[in-house]
Amino acid sequence: MKWLGVAWSGLRRHFSSRADGVGSIYDKLFVVQPRFHPPLLLKAKLLEALRLANSLAPLTATDLKSDFPSYVLVQGRRKINAGTYFGAGTIDNIRTHLNVIDVEDREIDAVFVNTSLSGVQQRNLEDAWERPVLDRVGLIIEIFGSRARSKEAKLQVELAALDFKRTRLIREKGERKAFGAGGEQEVVSARGASGGGGRGFTSGSGESELQLQRRRISDQKHKIQVALAKAKQTRSLHRRNREGIPLVAVVGYTNAGKSTLVGALSKSSLYSDDRLFATLDTQVRSVILPSGRRVLVSDTVGFISDLPTQLVEAFHATLEEVVAADIVLVSTLL
Known part of the structure; x- marks a missing residue:
């Protein structure tokens, strides 16, 4: 050997x-x-x-x-x-x-x-x-x-x-x-x-x-999973604090303009880049609709064809934001 x-x-x-x-x-x-x-x-x-x-x-x-x-x-x-x-x-x-x-x-x-x-x-x-x-x-x-x-x-x-x-x-x-x-x-x-x-x-x-x-x-995996479980609890608390406010999750292929769209709707600055997977952290912004109603818009991690199962499982916690959304808005490339 x-x-x-x-x-x-x-x-x-x-x-x-x-x-x-x-x-x-x-x-x-x-x-x-x-x-x-x-x-x-x-x-x-x-x-x-x-x-x-x-x-x-x-x-x-x-x-x-x-x-x-x-x-x-x-x-x-x-x-x-x-x-x-x-x-x-x-x-x-x-x-x-x-x-x-x-x-x-x-x-x-x-x-x-x-x-x-x-x-x-x-x-x-x-x-x-x-x-x-x-x-x-x-x-x-x-x-x-x-x-x-x-x-x-x-x-x-x-x-x-x-x-x-x-x-x-x-x-x-x-x-x-x-x-x-x-x-x-x-x-x-x-x-x-x-x-x-x-x-x-x-x-x-x-x-x-x-x-x-x-x-x-x-x-090492066990230590990371424990830390991610704590982060999941923190996110659950944040979601409970937002109860009553509709949540819109923006999803789509990586580099399809999701961050640009969320930034434009919320009139805030979100990092965007012309390369794949520029966004790895879910970011939530407040948006006031023309009707005057307030909604929360979430920018999510982009998808890609044949995404490795390791990443699907590892980012399960982040994707929970999509599951919890009231509306899922799909951003597509024309």
């Missing part, structure tokens, strides 16, 4: 947000988008992937990136490779693109693959391309980690990161090489079941170390 690690180095530090709390260490990404049908859906998915990749720049940046990151469309696979997701030809093709970027002296911090990868797939792709790899779940958690401002939002993101980290515990034996050649890798799932089918790796000090890692993650 050589060592126990976590696939994707960013999650070894929970999230890789900068020391100043702004942005991420993965500002410049190379996007890999698998092809699929119909073409119209592929176009939408590619645009979403590019916008996600563009959303890691610090929110305080005054020179927002107007150009999309570099990307490559690769052939989708009917049968997923358990070790690398892609076939050897596709991996070599992507490596060629990355080599060209290196020759042109263009800076790339990581490769973003717009799909869900297992821990072994992610680690093997990192070996093959010799740079960090983010899948869809990891990138969205990374974005949320760079956006969180309030204590509750940071706790919710940390909870999601811990769930993700637990699925990324990897054991290795022997020297690591690309695609697992000359070494063996396995992921221990959240249920503790070995993905390697035995072969001598399920006992001894390595197993004890894995159990220790899982217990530490469970302990």
Whole structure:
């Protein structure tokens, strides 16, 4: 047993947000988008992937990136490779693109693959391309980690990161090489079941170390859940204090103009940004209708297609604001 690690180095530090709390260490990404049908859906998915990749720049940046990151469309696979997701030809093709970027002296911090990868797939792709790899779940958690401002939002993101980290515990034996050649890798799932089918790796000090890692993650999760439960009680008290005043929750796709709408209705200043997930904290503003009646309007966290389940569960407390609303107003992009 050589060592126990976590696939994707960013999650070894929970999230890789900068020391100043702004942005991420993965500002410049190379996007890999698998092809699929119909073409119209592929176009939408590619645009979403590019916008996600563009959303890691610090929110305080005054020179927002107007150009999309570099990307490559690769052939989708009917049968997923358990070790690398892609076939050897596709991996070599992507490596060629990355080599060209290196020759042109263009800076790339990581490769973003717009799909869900297992821990072994992610680690093997990192070996093959010799740079960090983010899948869809990891990138969205990374974005949320760079956006969180309030204590509750940071706790919710940390909870999601811990769930993700637990699925990324990897054991290795022997020297690591690309695609697992000359070494063996396995992921221990959240249920503790070995993905390697035995072969001598399920006992001894390595197993004890894995159990220790899982217990530490469970302990951290429990502390966060206790803190979030207290925050939930505080929100319930605030809602009771607002009883009798209608609540309108503004929901919609991320970056659909929800914060701008709430700010305009309430004639107040709310932060808005042309990148995804600029708002992670529910904000409530008072609005006086033309009839003279007062209502409360709530700005909520935006949605996205295929939102990782870790984030849905972690932000359950925040989404309670929508459940408690008298009216749900959907903000859409035209």
